Amino acid sequence: MNATIRKVRALAGKDFADLIKNPTMFVVCLMPIGFMVLYRFVIGDAATSAGVTMGELAAASEEIATFMLGSSLCMTIGMVATMIVLYGIAEEKEKHTLRTLMLANVRASEVVISKSSVALLAVTVVNAVCFFVAEGQLSLLASYLALGLVGALPVVFVSLVLGLACRDQMTAGFYSVPVLLVALVPIFGMLGEGAARIASFSPLGGIYELMGLAIEGALFTEAAVVPLIVTMAWIAAGALVFAALFRRLARDN
Numbered sequence: 001m002n003a004t005i006r007k008v009r010a011l012a013g014k015d016f017a018d019l020i021k022n023p024t025m026f027v028v029c030l031m032p033i034g035f036m037v038l039y040r041f042v043i044g045d046a047a048t049s050a051g052v053t054m055g056e057l058a059a060a061s062e063e064i065a066t067f068m069l070g071s072s073l074c075m076t077i078g079m080v081a082t083m084i085v086l087y088g089i090a091e092e093k094e095k096h097t098l099r100t101l102m103l104a105n106v107r108a109s110e111v112v113i114s115k116s117s118v119a120l121l122a123v124t125v126v127n128a129v130c131f132f133v134a135e136g137q138l139s140l141l142a143s144y145l146a147l148g149l150v151g152a153l154p155v156v157f158v159s160l161v162l163g164l165a166c167r168d169q170m171t172a173g174f175y176s177v178p179v180l181l182v183a184l185v186p187i188f189g190m191l192g193e194g195a196a197r198i199a200s201f202s203p204l205g206g207i208y209e210l211m212g213l214a215i216e217g218a219l220f221t222e223a224a225v226v227p228l229i230v231t232m233a234w235i236a237a238g239a240l241v242f243a244a245l246f247r248r249l250a251r252d253n
Helices: 002-021 022-049 054-059 062-093 098-103 109-134 138-165 170-184 183-189 193-198 203-218 222-252
Strands: none
Touching: 002 022, 002 062, 002 109, 022 062, 022 109, 062 098, 062 109, 062 138, 062 170, 062 183, 062 203, 098 109, 109 138, 138 170, 138 203, 138 222, 170 183, 183 193, 183 203, 203 222
16 A cells, blocks of 8 residues: 555656646646636626626626636636646657556556546646636635536546547547537536536536536535536546446556
């Protein structure tokens, strides 16, 4: 057990250093923050151009906060969690670092734990920055970060499988696109009632709704049951896919 912990700690340190050194992964971590800055300016300019009064803006504050914080969760999870895991594994496979680690008595499970831990840590850090950029209320910070971690789990599971299946970083970029698009589905729920209903059953649809309930102060009410079940179902599905394919993909590579 102690040997495993030491290996995972060393791998996590290496993965974090790779995150800083790899320009693709580092820029991806900055993108959700950039979008939050852009959204703030766009919403402010749109309100000014439309002649919206302060009272009207205050009345719509919950809707704006739900969109800002919900969007930041979807973008951060879709971009950061996906790209760090996919590109991290792909880079190591392309440079044969993964093979060297395996020959050095590092187990595939230890590599997976390290990648997942670094990805979840990066998601938490980026989410925290996005929260303050979006000017979220401090009372929501704990719920916001917790939802970010829970929502990232199914995306991390799928990204680990895709990372083990890809050959190089170019393939990783191709595989990351559908995962990112699916993660962003809840943002388009505002297009209409039908779109919102479909988006609510997407992998991050439950997290988006739970964030809205947290803003309304209704996170621990019956209204949270359905989105929580949807979220848990996607986590279970991601874990099953990972469990089914992990051994074969790890052995084949």
